[in-house]
Amino acid sequence: MTQISLYDANKQMEHDRQIAYWLFTLAGFVVLMVLVGGLTRLTDSGLSITEWEPIRGAIPPLSQAAWDLAFAKYQQIPEYTLVNHAMTLHEFKVIYWWEWAHRFLGRIVGLVFLLPFLVFLLQGKLARHRLAPLLGLFALGGLQGFMGWYMVSSGLSERVDVSQYRLAMHLGLALIIFGIALWLALSYLRGVDGRLQSGARVAAGGLIVGLILVQSLLGALVAGIDAGMTYNDWPFMDGDLIPPGLFAYQPLITNFFENHLTVQFDHRLVAYFLTAVIGWHIYRVLQSDSRPRVRQTAVYLGLGMVAQVVLGVVALMLVLPIGLAAAHQIGAVIVLGLAITHLHFLRHN
Secondary structure, three states, X not given: OHHHHHHHHHHHHHHHHHHHHHHHHHHHHHHHHHHHHHHXXXXXXXXXXXXXXXXXXXXOOOOHHHHHHHHHHHOOOHHHHHHOOOOOHHHHHHHHHHHXXXXXXXXXXXXXXXXHHHHHHHOOOOOHHHHHHHHHHHHHHHHHHHHHHHHHHOOOOOOOOOOHHHHHXXXXXXXXXXXXXXXXXXXXXXXXXXXXXXXXXXXXXXXXXHHHHHHHHHHHHHHHOOHHHOOOOOOOEOOEOOOOOOOOOOOHHHHHHHOHHHHHHHHHHHHHHHHHHHHHHHHHHHHHOOOHHHHHHHHHHHHHHHHHHHHHHHHHHOOOOHHHHHHHHHHHHHHHHHHHHHHXXXXXX
8 A cells, every 4th residue: 555655646746747847838938928028019019910810810911912901901000100101011011020929929828738738637637626726827818818909909099009007917917827827837846735834034025026016017117108218317317316297297196107207216116125125035034044945046036136127227228229128028027936936935845
C-alpha cells in the first residue's frame, strides 16, 4: 500500500508539474500579448480594423480587392478623416498588420489555454475540485476578447482614438489574467497543501500587488491621452515640484482621468509611494524572515522596481521613443509578476 501510495503521489506531482509548465506558458503568451498590444497603441494602429469578426477576422485581406475594401472601411472613421486623410494604402497596410497581429495573437492565446486543458482533462490529470479556477481563467479570456472590441469601438464614431477608460479596463483585465495564471502555475509547481501564512508581511505583499495594478492602470490612462508627450522634465514638472493647473478642469473628478498634467502627476506620485513601500517591505523581510526564497524574491522585486522607475524616467525625458515606451509597459508586467511570485512565497510555506 505504501509503495502504491508513493507511486500515486509521484504521478500526481508529475501531472502537476506539467500543468504548471502549461500555465507558465500561458502567462508568457499574455505578456507577449501585452507587448504587441502596447506596440499597436504606440504605432496608432488600433483602429485600422473597424469590424469585430471573431472567426472570419483571423484571415487577413488576401487580394487587392480585399485590401481596397478594408481601407475603404477605415476611411469612414474620424481617425482617417481628421488625422490620417493623406494616408496611402501602403501606409494603411502597416497599421493594419499591427492590429491584425494583436487580434490573431489573442486567438492563439485562447488555443494555448483550451487545447492543453482538454488534453489534461481527457487524461484525467485535472482533479474536479481544481477545475473552477481554470474555467474562470478561460471565461476571463473570453471577456478580454469582448473588452478589446469594446475598447476599439469607442474610437470608430466620434473620437480619433480609443477611450482611455476602456484602454485601462483592457490592460487591467490582461494583467488580472496574467496574475491568476502565474499564481496557479506557482501553486501547481510548488505543490502547496493549503497551509497559509498570514501577518503583516503577507498583508504588505498583497498591498504591493494591488498598488502595482493601480499604477499600471494609471499608466494606461497616461498612454490613453498621450500625457507622456508633455511635461518631459524630471524630477520637476514644467519646472515645478507641484505644478499649477492640477485641478483646472471642471468637474473636479475629471482632472484625474482627462487632465494631462494631473494624470501624469498621479502616475509619478504613485511610483514614488510604491517604491518607498517596496523598499520598507524589503527591509522588514530581510530583517525578520529567514526563508531564503522569500528573501530572494523580495530582493528581485526591489531590483525590478528600481529598473522600472529608471526606465520610466528615461523614456519620459526622451519623449517616449517607441522602444523605451514598450519596454516600460512590459516592465510593469514583469514587476507585477515578481510581486505575485514574492506574495506566493510569503503566503505558502
